[in-house]
Amino acid sequence: MRIILYTGKGGVGKTCVAAATALHLAERGRRVLVVSTDVAHSLGDAFDLPVEGEPVGVAPNLDALEIDPVVAGRATWGRLQGYLRAVMTSHANGEEAGIEAEELFVFPGLEELLSLSVLLDIDEAGAYDVLVVDCAPTGETLSLLKYPEQFGDFIERALPLKRKALKVGGPVIEHVMKIPLPDDALFDELSSLVGRLERLRGLLTDTGRVSLRVVTTAERIVVKEAKRAFAWLGLYGYHVDAVVVNRLYPEAALEGYFDRWTELQRASLDEIERSFSGTAVLRLMLRHGELRGADGLREAARELFGDVDPGELLTPVGAAGAREGAGGCELVVPAPFFDKRDLDLVQDGDALVVSLANQRCRIPLPAHLRGRDVASARHEDGLLVVRFEES
Numbered sequence: 001m002r003i004i005l006y007t008g009k010g011g012v013g014k015t016c017v018a019a020a021t022a023l024h025l026a027e028r029g030r031r032v033l034v035v036s037t038d039v040a041h042s043l044g045d046a047f048d049l050p051v052e053g054e055p056v057g058v059a060p061n062l063d064a065l066e067i068d069p070v071v072a073g074r075a076t077w078g079r080l081q082g083y084l085r086a087v088m089t090s091h092a093n094g095e096e097a098g099i100e101a102e103e104l105f106v107f108p109g110l111e112e113l114l115s116l117s118v119l120l121d122i123d124e125a126g127a128y129d130v131l132v133v134d135c136a137p138t139g140e141t142l143s144l145l146k147y148p149e150q151f152g153d154f155i156e157r158a159l160p161l162k163r164k165a166l167k168v169g170g171p172v173i174e175h176v177m178k179i180p181l182p183d184d185a186l187f188d189e190l191s192s193l194v195g196r197l198e199r200l201r202g203l204l205t206d207t208g209r210v211s212l213r214v215v216t217t218a219e220r221i222v223v224k225e226a227k228r229a230f231a232w233l234g235l236y237g238y239h240v241d242a243v244v245v246n247r248l249y250p251e252a253a254l255e256g257y258f259d260r261w262t263e264l265q266r267a268s269l270d271e272i273e274r275s276f277s278g279t280a281v282l283r284l285m286l287r288h289g290e291l292r293g294a295d296g297l298r299e300a301a302r303e304l305f306g307d308v309d310p311g312e313l314l315t316p317v318g319a320a321g322a323r324e325g326a327g328g329c330e331l332v333v334p335a336p337f338f339d340k341r342d343l344d345l346v347q348d349g350d351a352l353v354v355s356l357a358n359q360r361c362r363i364p365l366p367a368h369l370r371g372r373d374v375a376s377a378r379h380e381d382g383l384l385v386v387r388f389e390e391s
Contacts, residue, residue, distance in 0.1 A: 001123055001209070002130045002311050006244075008215030009225045010137040013246040016291045016300065017215050017284070018134040019046040019064075021310050023294060024301035026062035030129040030311060033063045033122060037115045038136045041066040048293040059294055063128075067115040117200045130311050138214070138229040142359075145204065145236060204238060207317045211241035218245055218268035227275055227337045234334030235354060235361045235384075241315040242280040244304070245272060249286055275337070280314035319383070322366050328375070329388050333363060336382035345386070347374045352386065 006018040015036070022034035033055060036043040043066050044051035047058045053071060055063040122131055135141045204210055212233055216226035230240050248269075254262040272281060284304050291300060301310070308314065320332050331352070335343070344355040350370040352363045372388040379385075 001126065001128060003119065003123070003133065003203075003210040004130065004310070005133040005135050005204075005210070005212045006215055007135040007138050007141040007212060007229065008244075009222050012215045012217050012222060013284075013291070014215040015042050015134045016046050016297065017213075017244055017246060017304070018132050019043060020291075020297040020301040020304065022062055022064075022130075022132040023059055023297045024305060025130050025132070025311050026059055027298070028309070028311070029061065031061055031127070032130045032132060033065060033128045034132040034134065035064075035119070035122070036066045036134040037118075038134060039069060043134055046292055046297065067118050069115040072114040072118055113197070117196055120196065120200055120203060123203060135212075138225055142229065142232055145201075145233070145238065205236075207237075207239040211239045211313055213242040213244055213314075214240055215244045215246055216272070217247050218265045218272070220264075220268055220271075223268055223271055223275075226272075230276070230279075231335065231337045232359060232361070234336065235363075237320075237363075239313075239317050240279065241313050242282055243272065243276045244282045244284065245269070246284045247286045248283055253286075278315070278318070282314075322369060325385070325387060327387050328390055329369065329372075331363075331365070331369060331386045331388070333384040333386070334382065335379060335384040338379065338384075340379035343379065343384070345374070345377050345384075354384070 004021065006014045006021070008014040015038070019034060022032050026032040034043065036051075041051075043064055047064060049058050049064075050056070051058070051064045051066050053066065053068045055065045058064045116135075119131065119133065122128070214226050214229050214233075216222050226243065230243070233240050249258070249261060249265060251262060254265070282304050284300060287296065287300070289296075291297070304310075318334060320334055322329060322331050324330070333354075335354075338356060342356055346353045346355070348362070350365050352365065352374070354361045354363065369388055372391050375387045375389045377384065377386045
C-alpha cells in the first residue's frame with residue numbers, strides 16, 4: 001500500500017491539500033483512505049460531510065477517517081491506565097479514581113503518537129491501495145516521528161531493571177506502601193507498545209512506498225519552517241518527495257494596497273525553488289472562494305497535479321546510507337540547510353547522535369559499521385558524510 005503523509009505549519013491548508021490528493025487518486029480508480037491524525041480534526045469540514053471515528057465513504061473509492069486519540073490510546077495503553085487508577089483508588093479511601101488517573105499516566109504526545117500508530121493496522125489490513133494522512137503541524141509531527149526512538153530506548157533500558165527490582169523487593173514495597181504492584185501482564189503491555197512503535201518507525205521509513213509532503217505558503221517565516229521540517233525529516237530517515245506551495249496570490253489581485261505582496265511573493269518563490277531544487281515543487285493558487293466540498297477539491301487537485309500521478313514518488317529517494325569512499329567506509333545522511341558550524345556529532349555506542357540547537361537525532365549504525373569508531377566527518381552538498389575507521 002502506498003502511504004502519503006502531509007504536514008506543514010498550522011494554517012497553511014494541509015488538510016485541504018490532503019483531501020484533494022485523496023479525491024484525485026480515488027477518481028483515478030484507486031481504493032483510497034484519507035486519515036486525519038491531527039487532534040484538531042477538520043477533514044470532515046474539507047469534504048463538507050460528517051467524518052468520525054470509523055471509515056465513512058465520502059466519494060466513490062474514497063473513505064475518510066478522523067482518529068480519536070483517546071480511543072487509540074485506550075486500546076494500547078489501557079492496562080497501564082487501569083493500574084494507575086488502582087493505585088490512586090488505594091489512596092482515596094476506596095473511592096474509585098476518576099478521569100484524572102487516565103490523564104496523569106499519559107506521556108506528552110503519546111496519545112497523538114498512538115493515533116499515528118493506527119496506520120500500522122490500516123496497512124496490515126490491506127483494504128486500500130493508497131493511504132493519505134493529514135498529520136499534525138510540523139513541530140508536533142517532528143516530535144511524534146522521533147518519539148518511537150526516544151521512548152523505545154528509554155523503556156528498553158529501564159524495563160528490565162524495574163521488572164527485576166519489583167521481583168526482588170516487590171512484596172516489601174506492597175506491604176509498606178499499601179499499593180498494588182504491577183504484574184507481568186503490565187510489563188508485557190509496555191514491551192508490546194515498544195514493539196508497536198518500532199514497527200511504526202519501520203513502516204514510515206520504508207522509502208519505497210512511504211513519503212511525506214511539506215505544505216507551505218509563499219511567506220518568509222513559513223518557508224523557513226518548511227526548510228527546517230524538510231531537513232530534520234531527512235535526518236531521521238523520512239523521505240520528502242514534494243513541497244506544496246499553497247495559496248499563491250494571482251498577480252492581477254496584487255495591485256494597489258497589495259502591490260508590495262507581488263515582490264514578497266516572488267522572493268519567497270525564488271527561495272523555495274532554489275532551496276528545494278532537487279525536490280518536486282507543486283503550486284496551488286488561492287481560490288476564489290473557500291476550498292471545501294468535492295467540486296472545489298477536484299478543481300484544486302487538477303491544478304496541483306495536472307497530468308502527474310499523485311500516487312507516485314514525485315522525487316526519487318536520494319543517496320543515503322553506507323558506501324565505500326576513497327578513505328574507507330562512509331555513512332551518508334541527508335542534512336540540507338544546516339550550518340556545519342552549528343552541528344555537533346557524537347558517537348554513542350552503535351549510534352550517532354547529531355545535535356543542532358534544541359534538536360537531537362539518534363541515528364542507528366548499520367550492522368557492518370557497529371564496533372567501528374568515527375574517523376572524520378564533513379558536511380558537503382547538503383549531506384553529512386561520516387567516515388569510519390577500518391575494523
